[in-house]
Amino acid sequence: MESVYLNNYTITIEKQFPREIIKASFPLRYGKCSVIKTPEYEFLFNLNGEIKFIRGLNLKSWPHLAEQLKRTDGNDWVYYSVGDESGEKGIVSRLGEYYLPCLPYPSNSAWEFNYFSNPNVMSAFAAWSQLYGNLYGTRRDGLSAKVRDFINLVLNNDENILHEKAVKLHSIIGGRITVLPPDTRHVDYEIVPLMIADGCLYHCKFCFVKSAQQYQTRSKTDILEQIGQLKVFYGRNIENYNALFLGNHDALAAREELICLAASEAIEAFGFGDPQAKAPRLFLFGSVDSLLNSGNDLFEKLNQLPFYTYINVGLESIDAPTLAFIHKPLDPGKVRAAFQKLLEINASYANIEITANFLLGEELSPDHYQSLAALLRDAPVPSHGKGAVYLSPLMDSPKKRELLPKFLEIKKQSRLPAYIYLIQRL
Ligand code: SF4
Numbered sequence: 001m002e003s004v005y006l007n008n009y010t011i012t013i014e015k016q017f018p019r020e021i022i023k024a025s026f027p028l029r030y031g032k033c034s035v036i037k038t039p040e041y042e043f044l045f046n047l048n049g050e051i052k053f054i055r056g057l058n059l060k061s062w063p064h065l066a067e068q069l070k071r072t073d074g075n076d077w078v079y080y081s082v083g084d085e086s087g088e089k090g091i092v093s094r095l096g097e098y099y100l101p102c103l104p105y106p107s108n109s110a111w112e113f114n115y116f117s118n119p120n121v122m123s124a125f126a127a128w129s130q131l132y133g134n135l136y137g138t139r140r141d142g143l144s145a146k147v148r149d150f151i152n153l154v155l156n157n158d159e160n161i162l163h164e165k166a167v168k169l170h171s172i173i174g175g176r177i178t179v180l181p182p183d184t185r186h187v188d189y190e191i192v193p194l195m196i197a198d199g200c201l202y203h204c205k206f207c208f209v210k211s212a213q214q215y216q217t218r219s220k221t222d223i224l225e226q227i228g229q230l231k232v233f234y235g236r237n238i239e240n241y242n243a244l245f246l247g248n249h250d251a252l253a254a255r256e257e258l259i260c261l262a263a264s265e266a267i268e269a270f271g272f273g274d275p276q277a278k279a280p281r282l283f284l285f286g287s288v289d290s291l292l293n294s295g296n297d298l299f300e301k302l303n304q305l306p307f308y309t310y311i312n313v314g315l316e317s318i319d320a321p322t323l324a325f326i327h328k329p330l331d332p333g334k335v336r337a338a339f340q341k342l343l344e345i346n347a348s349y350a351n352i353e354i355t356a357n358f359l360l361g362e363e364l365s366p367d368h369y370q371s372l373a374a375l376l377r378d379a380p381v382p383s384h385g386k387g388a389v390y391l392s393p394l395m396d397s398p399k400k401r402e403l404l405p406k407f408l409e410i411k412k413q414s415r416l417p418a419y420i421y422l423i424q425r426l
Contacts, residue, residue, distance in 0.1 A: 004147050007134060008040040013146050014047070016295065019242070019277045021188050025098045027055055027068050028188055031240035034150055047237040049153025050162060054124045061120050066099070069124060070262070074176065074426045075166035076104055077125075079115040094407070096388070096419045107423045108393045109361075110400040110407075132321050134160065165233075172229045174198065177247060177426040178209035181283045182390045182419070183236035183310035183355055184245065189424060190328045191245040191283060192234065192270055194226055196262050200249035201287050204316075205327030206359075209423060210249065217254045223262050227269045238270050243281040244307070252286030252311055256298040259284070264303055267390050271308045279351070282307035286315060288330055288338040291354070303349040311354045312390075315339060318375055321370040326359065326394075334376070341378060346387040353386050357421055360403045369406060376414035389414060390421035 003012045017029040033044045033052060040061065044053040050070035054069040056062020064079075070078050080099040091100045094110075102113045115121045136155060140148045157165075168367055170176050173195045184191055199213035218226075231238065244266050246259060267273055272280035280307065286294075291313050301307050317323050318332045318339070342354035358372055376389060391407050393400045404420075411418040 002146050003357070004143065006138065006143075007045060009131070009134075011036050011147060011150065013150050015185060019274075021186070022371075023098060025066055025092075025094075027066050028070075028080070028099070029054070030190075033240075036131065036132065038127070038352060041124060041131075042130065043131060045095045045150075045154060046240060048157070048235050050157045050165070050237070051128065051154075052323075054128055056120065056124060061114075061123060063118065067114055069121070070101075070188075071162070072079065072426060073166065073169055075162050076425070077102055078424075079113075079121060081113055081115065083111070084113075086273050093411075094420050095185070095422065096405070096417070098338055101189075101422060101424060103422075103424065105425065106395075108306050108397075108400070109397045109422055110355065110393050110404055110420055112401065123251065128304075148270065149411045159367070169193075169233060172233060173247070173317065175211075177245075178211070179207070179249075179423050180245065181285055181310065181312040181355075182357070183353070183388075184243070184283050184311055184422045186310075187243040187281055189426070190241060191243045191281075191426075192230060192238070192241050193245045193247055193268070193426060194230065194245045194262055194266055196223055196251050196258050197254045199249055199251060202329055204329075206394060209425075215253060217252065217258055220261060223258070224265060224334045227262075227265055231269050234270070241270065242272055242274070242277055244270070244272065246282065246284040249285050250290050251284035251288045252294060252313075253290035255294075259298070262299050265306060267306055274286065275357065279306060279308045281407055282309040284309070284311055285310045285313070286354070291338045291341055292334065299345055299349055299352060303351045305351070307351070309352045311352065313338060313342060313354060313356050317357050317359055317364070318370050319368040322359070322364055325364070332371075343381055346385070347381070355388045355390060357390045359421075360391045360395055360407060361397040362399060362403065363394070363397065369410065373410050373413045376410060376416055376418070381415055385416070387420060388417040388418055392421035392423070395423075 001015050014032050014034055016032050021030045035061040036043045040058050042055045046052050066082050068080050079102040081102050083100045092098050102115045135151050144231055173193050197217045199215040201215050246262055315335050316328055318335050320332050393403050
């Protein structure tokens, strides 16, 4: 690690932060990043010289020292807020994390913080442009090769290039990911995406993240090509990743051979599985049918992979009128059977954790809430063990914030950890 003082800022090259994400109330820092600190801001860059985080350092012009802007690989700037309440009612008890991602696009958030109309937050973008201009004009003779190389890398990643890179990522995998599994919060949504199937089984009416495609798996050739292109795309910065998302909306339905092939090839190509780091994580979505149709062979194999695997399944409701209302073509018996099966798998396999989603919405009936609370209260599991449940506000539900007391009521009764699902894209 090398530090240099230049003009009125300090540049630190490739600082090693903790490899694993530590859940803490201070700004998230992980992996290896270069840092530029000015008197007003801290800018972090990944190993490709792409801007990653911006944080204000002066409380006169920045809302909170633990808050920051994060740029995703999809080139969205997300504002990480600490929220407006602490303790039991704070963000951590509701999301399981110490920050609330405020998104620059429509989603199902129960909170309505519009940080993008906050002039202080907007000033951070202006400061980033200013820094870029200053770096451009910096005389580089006399600087070490490492510092010069870093400045060149940053200058090679202006706004247009970062936009083009996001377009490239989406073209490699065949489109934008409209929703990431809620469990990816454990790695701050930092996953390498690999598509093994498109479309989904149900095309539910309530869902605003679905694609119009019929369910279809990708070929092995397509998957291997994606892996090759992703390896080039992530370049050196791949060393900052230790998690894979197998997409899209129901990778579990792609079955054992394709899932295991994709996971095994990816671990090799992306260099996951550093013995000094925690086990890499594998994330995928499943559905009621794909879960019920998956045999023990699949779970045995997944359990033996070097990954700790999270499978997130949309159950939505065990109330028949609610399932009909949201146009989910399932009956409550099947949903209950899937819930039972996920509990059994969580109890049987040390390296697999299946989580479930249920809906929250003003327009959903009391029967939905009562049946859901009873299901979670009577679940035959050790209290707060493996397998969280996520409650997802309906996208078009009015007054989403007023759903929070309903969520807390269910959370209080649930034997499984319960959190709010905030839908995020990549
Ligand atoms: S909820 Fe899942 S199964 Fe239903 S339309 Fe959306 S992606 Fe498809």
